[in-house]
Amino acid sequence: MEVLARDGEARAGLLDTPHGRVQTPTFMPVGTKGTVKGLTPADLRGAGAGIILGNTYHLYLRPGADLVREAGDLHAFSGWDGPMLTDSGGFQVFSLAKTRKISERGVRFASVYDGSTHEFTPELTTRVQEDLGADIAMVLDECPPANAARGYHEDSLRRTARWARRCKDAHSREDQALFGIVQGGLHEDLRRESLERTVEIGFPGYAVGGLSVGESREEMLQTLAATALMLPWESPRYFMGIGDPVGILQVISLGVDMFDCVLPTRLARHGAALTPDGRLNLKNSRFRRDFGPLDPECSCETCTGYSRAYLAHLVREDELLGHRLLTLHNVHFTANLCRQARREISSGTYAAWARAWISRYETAR
Amino acid sequence: MEVLARDGEARAGLLDTPHGRVQTPTFMPVGTKGTVKGLTPADLRGAGAGIILGNTYHLYLRPGADLVREAGDLHAFSGWDGPMLTDSGGFQVFSLAKTRKISERGVRFASVYDGSTHEFTPELTTRVQEDLGADIAMVLDECPPANAARGYHEDSLRRTARWARRCKDAHSREDQALFGIVQGGLHEDLRRESLERTVEIGFPGYAVGGLSVGESREEMLQTLAATALMLPWESPRYFMGIGDPVGILQVISLGVDMFDCVLPTRLARHGAALTPDGRLNLKNSRFRRDFGPLDPECSCETCTGYSRAYLAHLVREDELLGHRLLTLHNVHFTANLCRQARREISSGTYAAWARAWISRYETAR
Numbered sequence: 001m002e003v004l005a006r007d008g009e010a011r012a013g014l015l016d017t018p019h020g021r022v023q024t025p026t027f028m029p030v031g032t033k034g035t036v037k038g039l040t041p042a043d044l045r046g047a048g049a050g051i052i053l054g055n056t057y058h059l060y061l062r063p064g065a066d067l068v069r070e071a072g073d074l075h076a077f078s079g080w081d082g083p084m085l086t087d088s089g090g091f092q093v094f095s096l097a098k099t100r101k102i103s104e105r106g107v108r109f110a111s112v113y114d115g116s117t118h119e120f121t122p123e124l125t126t127r128v129q130e131d132l133g134a135d136i137a138m139v140l141d142e143c144p145p146a147n148a149a150r151g152y153h154e155d156s157l158r159r160t161a162r163w164a165r166r167c168k169d170a171h172s173r174e175d176q177a178l179f180g181i182v183q184g185g186l187h188e189d190l191r192r193e194s195l196e197r198t199v200e201i202g203f204p205g206y207a208v209g210g211l212s213v214g215e216s217r218e219e220m221l222q223t224l225a226a227t228a229l230m231l232p233w234e235s236p237r238y239f240m241g242i243g244d245p246v247g248i249l250q251v252i253s254l255g256v257d258m259f260d261c262v263l264p265t266r267l268a269r270h271g272a273a274l275t276p277d278g279r280l281n282l283k284n285s286r287f288r289r290d291f292g293p294l295d296p297e298c299s300c301e302t303c304t305g306y307s308r309a310y311l312a313h314l315v316r317e318d319e320l321l322g323h324r325l326l327t328l329h330n331v332h333f334t335a336n337l338c339r340q341a342r343r344e345i346s347s348g349t350y351a352a353w354a355r356a357w358i359s360r361y362e363t364a365r
Numbered sequence: 366m367e368v369l370a371r372d373g374e375a376r377a378g379l380l381d382t383p384h385g386r387v388q389t390p391t392f393m394p395v396g397t398k399g400t401v402k403g404l405t406p407a408d409l410r411g412a413g414a415g416i417i418l419g420n421t422y423h424l425y426l427r428p429g430a431d432l433v434r435e436a437g438d439l440h441a442f443s444g445w446d447g448p449m450l451t452d453s454g455g456f457q458v459f460s461l462a463k464t465r466k467i468s469e470r471g472v473r474f475a476s477v478y479d480g481s482t483h484e485f486t487p488e489l490t491t492r493v494q495e496d497l498g499a500d501i502a503m504v505l506d507e508c509p510p511a512n513a514a515r516g517y518h519e520d521s522l523r524r525t526a527r528w529a530r531r532c533k534d535a536h537s538r539e540d541q542a543l544f545g546i547v548q549g550g551l552h553e554d555l556r557r558e559s560l561e562r563t564v565e566i567g568f569p570g571y572a573v574g575g576l577s578v579g580e581s582r583e584e585m586l587q588t589l590a591a592t593a594l595m596l597p598w599e600s601p602r603y604f605m606g607i608g609d610p611v612g613i614l615q616v617i618s619l620g621v622d623m624f625d626c627v628l629p630t631r632l633a634r635h636g637a638a639l640t641p642d643g644r645l646n647l648k649n650s651r652f653r654r655d656f657g658p659l660d661p662e663c664s665c666e667t668c669t670g671y672s673r674a675y676l677a678h679l680v681r682e683d684e685l686l687g688h689r690l691l692t693l694h695n696v697h698f699t700a701n702l703c704r705q706a707r708r709e710i711s712s713g714t715y716a717a718w719a720r721a722w723i724s725r726y727e728t729a730r
Contacts (some may be wrong), residue, residue: 033678033682033684034675034678035679035684035685035686037684037685037686038685038686038689039686040666040670040686040689040690041670062678062681062682063653063674063677063678063681067653067654067674067678070654070656070674071656071672071674071675077672077674077675077678078675079670079671079675288428288432289432289435291435291436301405305405305406305444306444307436307442309428309432309435309436309442310399310436310442310443310444312428313398313399313427313428313432313442314400316427316428317398317427319398319400319402320400320402320403320685320688320689321400321402321403321404321405323685324403324685324689325405
């Protein structure tokens, strides 16, 4: 990728993919099963989403990578023709599966859908992601709990590095980038080891995984800070699993270019909207008769077309349109936050702006 | 309304409302709680919906007519600025309430939401509908089961006529039309009596109620045929509760101008799509790998943007986008069917066209 501007450690850049150029830093809305819940590709474009994410675990099980390949790829199947990334499925295996068994060969797990047994190997998840055909694929990694024993993290990161090598060896699509993943828990020296092993294999981009999984925000940022600075300057840096506005601004300040999380879309389905003045729970009775816009500073379809009172009604009645309109807003809001961040980085004013933004977000009610 | 063309008993016309002109015959999608589930006003316009319906029963209970009035009216609250009709709530009281008590004064019932007790009187439902501010409001009627005793139908239709008079007396909005409702079960003489009593009071439009509630289709059509022909020629005729394509074509052939039903939108949420070749259940395994469009003859966003395989995937996974896209299609399909019907009526070819259309719909698989 091309780094256009740097402000402290924060970077603004451009990432070219076969399906278009992505301006970074960028938030990737999660299209778990080949759809960002409730939204069409046109909605996503309108909301300013630059790149979206698909979950290999889910798509492998439902509808199956073979079926997606028959449709052409996930772009053709879902109608989204912009940049796309698929994860390797590893995280879901470790977070969703009730039973799983890790070996050098791969990880066996029971499907969350029907309990059937499957095995993800580096070779398989690479092939599945080639079938899905996203612009960016991820290596299969293990994501142990942050508080696992140090010895476990050591073994795990080394196995993840060996898996990464096998993924790279198995990867053959030239129109798809394969990113490596750095693990190592909260141990800075293990993070360094994982990073060195991964960079040694050599990938066009690197993710920091295994954070934002239960440790404190302070621990997360400290570990990320120690890791991100060692990543190759010219490669995109992807922080896996952050989507709250404050967290986004914090990881951007540490030099992260890309991040994803279900939070903005999941919050929406639970009736919560992101605004510069904090998170609004539309189920709160104070919104019942509030006929103003959801976020007066937002230009999305939801904020320009509907009142808080109407949205509160939809949310209380669990109406599909409520889920859809709040999802649209939260995606637009998050994309716009990244757009603002890029502008501030380019102006060299990122740190002060982010500090003021977070202060307003956290103190408002 | 202005009748532009007649073909047999079928009519094509224009109905002017404060929020625009409606071409008839027209299907009214049901926006139960102030939203046609999953769709925005822009979607509805794009799908060709000419007039939509709101349910007074639901809106009175949630969010409350006073709140809607504070927003301006249901148009302002929901963002739909086209023609709109509200029912009186009577049908929901009789179909949803577990307990209800009818008196000359009105009907007491327990809310389906929280069991709280309410009473709908002709005066109240008229005032509530004035608060909602639709272009067309309906009188409060009782809708007895078709198979109720003849004596019951007799008493009921006379009470409904007395209620209709009270509604008219209570109605004061000059920018809102109040329609009468003809009841009488399956008894042609009682239908005639109800019609005469209602027309005697005098309304700018008339509905035929109490059909499509469990009787056979043949009985329904026979009763409608005997009723519709006696309705004033110059007044719009609204058949309450039909939305399947065959039923629509049948009631149009009997001179009906307007009709509503949750069927097209409810079917969509259950994974079924309406097409000229019959109803398709997207859960059927034959669609899993069908990469063609849902309805090759349809120009809606769903049919031009997505494959049956993708829609089948969304439906199987109960994805919001599946509900939305199928709802959009079914509304578009039904609106388009009415548009075709208008054209055929204008050409004087309605009967043969409708026969051929029904034959294809019913024999395809």
